[in-house]
Amino acid sequence: MSKGKPSIPKGTRDFSPQEIARRNYIFDTIRAVYELHGYRPIETPAMENLSTLMGKYGEEGDRLIFRILNSGDYLSKANPDTLARKDSLQLSSQICEKALRYDLTVPFARYVVQHQHEITFPLKRFQIQPVWRADRPQKGRYREFFQCDADVIGSDSLFNEYELISIIDQVFQKLGVSITVKINNRKILAGIAEYIGFADKIIDITTAIDKLDKIGLDKVNEELKERGLTGAAVEALQPVLLLEGTENEKLERLRVVLTTSTVGLKGIEEMEEVLDWLANDPTNCRVELDLTLARGLNYYTGAIIEVKANDVAMGSICGGGRYDDLTGIFGLPGMSGVGISFGADRIYDVMLEQGLFPEDVLTFSQVLLVNFGKEEQKYAQQVLKELRKNHIKCELYPDDVKMKKQMQYADKNNIPYVLVIGRNEMESGMLSLKNMKTGEQKSLALPEIIKELFVH
RNA sequence: GUGCUUGUAGCUCAGCAGGUUAGAGCAUCAGAUUGUGGUUCUGAGGGUCGUGGGUUCGAGUCCCAUCAGGCACCCCA
Numbered sequence: 420m421s422k423g424k425p426s427i428p429k430g431t432r433d434f435s436p437q438e439i440a441r442r443n444y445i446f447d448t449i450r451a452v453y454e455l456h457g458y459r460p461i462e463t464p465a466m467e468n469l470s471t472l473m474g475k476y477g478e479e480g481d482r483l484i485f486r487i488l489n490s491g492d493y494l495s496k497a498n499p500d501t502l503a504r505k506d507s508l509q510l511s512s513q514i515c516e517k518a519l520r521y522d523l524t525v526p527f528a529r530y531v532v533q534h535q536h537e538i539t540f541p542l543k544r545f546q547i548q549p550v551w552r553a554d555r556p557q558k559g560r561y562r563e564f565f566q567c568d569a570d571v572i573g574s575d576s577l578f579n580e581y582e583l584i585s586i587i588d589q590v591f592q593k594l595g596v597s598i599t600v601k602i603n604n605r606k607i608l609a610g611i612a613e614y615i616g617f618a619d620k621i622i623d624i625t626t627a628i629d630k631l632d633k634i635g636l637d638k639v640n641e642e643l644k645e646r647g648l649t650g651a652a653v654e655a656l657q658p659v660l661l662l663e664g665t666e667n668e669k670l671e672r673l674r675v676v677l678t679t680s681t682v683g684l685k686g687i688e689e690m691e692e693v694l695d696w697l698a699n700d701p702t703n704c705r706v707e708l709d710l711t712l713a714r715g716l717n718y719y720t721g722a723i724i725e726v727k728a729n730d731v732a733m734g735s736i737c738g739g740g741r742y743d744d745l746t747g748i749f750g751l752p753g754m755s756g757v758g759i760s761f762g763a764d765r766i767y768d769v770m771l772e773q774g775l776f777p778e779d780v781l782t783f784s785q786v787l788l789v790n791f792g793k794e795e796q797k798y799a800q801q802v803l804k805e806l807r808k809n810h811i812k813c814e815l816y817p818d819d820v821k822m823k824k825q826m827q828y829a830d831k832n833n834i835p836y837v838l839v840i841g842r843n844e845m846e847s848g849m850l851s852l853k854n855m856k857t858g859e860q861k862s863l864a865l866p867e868i869i870k871e872l873f874v875h
Numbered sequence: 876g877u878g879c880u881u882g883u884a885g886c887u888c889a890g891c892a893g894g895u896u897a898g899a900g901c902a903u904c905a906g907a908u909u910g911u912g913g914u915u916c917u918g919a920g921g922g923u924c925g926u927g928g929g930u931u932c933g934a935g936u937c938c939c940a941u942c943a944g945g946c947a948c949c950c951c952a
Contacts, residue, residue: 429944479950482876522952550952555876557946566952626950738952762952791910826912841910855912 430562444780449567458545463526469518475525483552486515519551523568532749540573570758580722581696583759588702595775597729599705603712610683615652625713666708718742728769736765786836787829788815
C-alpha cells in the first residue's frame, strides 16, 4: 500500500453498481418468497446495547462482537484497577455501552420482548440487513455481511419447520443454485449424549462430531476423548455416527438406540413430523438427515437446518433452527421460535463462481438517447419525458460528444438500446432505434418505439 | 488467538545466480473513423518496486524488522 491511498477496513467491501444489481437480485428473490409466505419485514438498528448481545453467542461469539467506544471522556468512568491491570476485556465492557449487531436473531428476540404488547402472535417476520463480526476474514467470510432472516415466533408447530425448508428450496430453485438441505434435531443430539452417559457434555460432543466429514472418524474420536469422554462412551457413539440408509431407516435405528431417552425420542418424533409434512409437498432439492450436523448457536433446542451448495467449496450458505427460549433471557419465557438465515454474500460468491446471474440484471437504463447538440437535445428531452411517462428507464448522454463515445457508453453500461435522434429523424419523426446486441437498427415512430421497448 | 503464504502500474503478473534510464497483458485516455459500440491498428499517461533499516562498489532481487493483504485452524452466513 502506498502512503496516501485510501482504503477500507479489512473484511469490508465497496459495492459497485454491478455488484449492487446482482445483490439486489438475490435480495429481491428472497424477499419475494418470504412475502409469498406471509412474512413481514422489520428492521432494527445497526447498533445494540452491548449487554443485549453479550453472552448470547458463547465465549467465542463475545470475542467477535464489534464494540463501540463511548463518546466523550470515557476513561474517567473506567475502573482505575481495571485500567492499571490493562485488562482489555473487562475494560471494554466499562467503556463500551454499544456494539454492532452480530446477527439478526438476537436483536429480533429483543424486539419481540420490547414490543410484545403490540405484537399479535404468532409473528412471522423477515429482516434483511448487514451484520458485523470481528472475525478474521477469509474465503466466504467477511466482517460485514448481509443476513436475510425469516422467523416465526410464538408457535410450536412443526409446520413452520416444513415451511421454512420449503422456502429454502424455492429460493435456491429460483436462483438456480443446486443445494442440499441438511437437518438434524438438537433433542436427538441430547438423547445421544444421554445414551452414552455424558448428557452434560452435549456441546463438546456435538462440536466434535460436527467435524466428521472434515477430519474423519479417527480424529473425531480422538477429539472426543480429549474433551473428556471415556473410551466406552466413544465406543457407544460409533453406531450412531455411522448410521446409513434412508431418512426413515436412520430414524428407526435411532429409535432403538435411544429407547431410554425421553428427549431423544421426542427429537425423533419431531423429525418424523417435519419429514411427514415434507413428504406431502416434496422439495426439489435433497433434504438429508445428518446426525453430524451440530452447528447452530447454542440457543437452538429443536430442529437444526443447514444448507450446502452442491459442487462448490463454500461454507454453509443458509442456516437455522428452533430455539425454545430465546426471549427468556430478555424476560419473556416460554416463547418458541424457529428461523432461517440466508447468507447473501456467500450465495453471491457461489452464483458468481457458477455464472448463475442472468445478464439482464446488469441493465439499468433500457435505452440511451444520443446527443447531437442543442437543437436535437431539445427534441430528445421531450422524447425522454414521454419514455419515462411510460415507465421505460432511459437516459440522454449529457454532452454533445462524438457518437463513438456515446455508443461505447451504452455498450459499457449494458444499455440494450440506443435511440439516435438527429436532423433527419427530427424532420421525419421516424427515430432510429438500434439494438446493441444484434446491431440491427429500425426507423420507428415514438409510439412504436415505446411498444418495442416495453416488450424487452 | 494459532499456523502458513504473498507484497513490482488501476487489475493480473514477469523481472532469469544482486549489474545501465523497471517490463508485458488487460484496463484507461487519445487518434485511425467529426451520424454508429462491442473486432482491429497506432500512440499516450500511469511505478520513490508496501515501509524502515542492514549487507554490498551496486538491492525490485540477499538479511532483519515492521505494516498490509490472502489462505487454513478455531468459530461461523
